[in-house]
Amino acid sequence: MTEGKEAHWEVVERILFLYAKLNPGQSYVQGMNEIIGPIYHAFASDPDVTFREHAECDSFFCFTNLMSEIRDFFIKSLDETDHGINKMMSRMLQQLKNSDLDVWLKFQQLELKPQYYSFRWITLLLSQEFPLPDVLRIWDTLFSDESRFDFLIYVCCAMIVILRNRLLNGDFPSNLKLLQNFPPMDVQIILSKAVELSQQKN
Incomplete structure (x- = not known):
């Protein structure tokens, strides 16, 4: 890993942390990391470096949109x-x-x-x-x-x-x-x- 660069797991951790903070009614539930993983991988491994630079925000956007569709799977009361x-x-x-x-x-x-x-x-x-x-x-x-x-x-x-x-x-x-x-x-x-x-x- 290049000096000064964050590890991928740190980026994923931050995405999940922000999602939990913005969605206190749901927060983080075990398994969400399995959902964000493939999304982040797709953006972070883009052959175009310009796109890769925005992998974190693009992943957060897509993860949030996907979770809006599957959130009921992660809420026991539902x-x-x-x-x-x-x-x-x-x-x-x-x-x-x-x-x-x-x-x-x-x-x-x-x-x-x-x-x-x-x-x-x-x-x-x-x-x-x-x-x-x-x-x-x-x-x-x-x-x-x-x-x-x-x-x-x-x-x-x-x-x-x-x-x-x-x-x-x-x-x-x-x-x-x-x-x-x-x-x-x-x-x-x-x-x-x-x-x-x-x-x-x-």
Whole structure:
């Protein structure tokens, strides 16, 4: 690191600090760092040095705008609202039932609840499930869609459906481990499957 330059983590820390100060009703919640990370990386690694110089303010602007859309995921008192995390997980489970009844029945049999695996998927927009380049690819698709959170549900379902054979043959511990540690694969396969699911007639 060049002398006099701040470390990237210091910049990210300041962005989160300012966000918390400006939003006292919400403040900082664990996991927000996973949301700002890919945003800051995209700006801080821009090949144009002129743009890189504004990475902090650009990241803060985009992070604030994104948080305005997903803030309900981070506020416990809003968990049961239409845009709360519990509602999103219920929607995902219903979509799984529509897309692959056998897997849904298997999950019911095992009492494998979406809270055990999809809470993190949805809250953090899959930022912990894939390597950073894949996260950026997924986010490109999500953020280009006006119904981005509907498509997020389809992506989550696609992740499950793609693993259907292993899940149908697994028990509770093995399936939970599989879902909490999603195996490496070409993310385009997941996105293509998500598009396919979104086009199915339920």
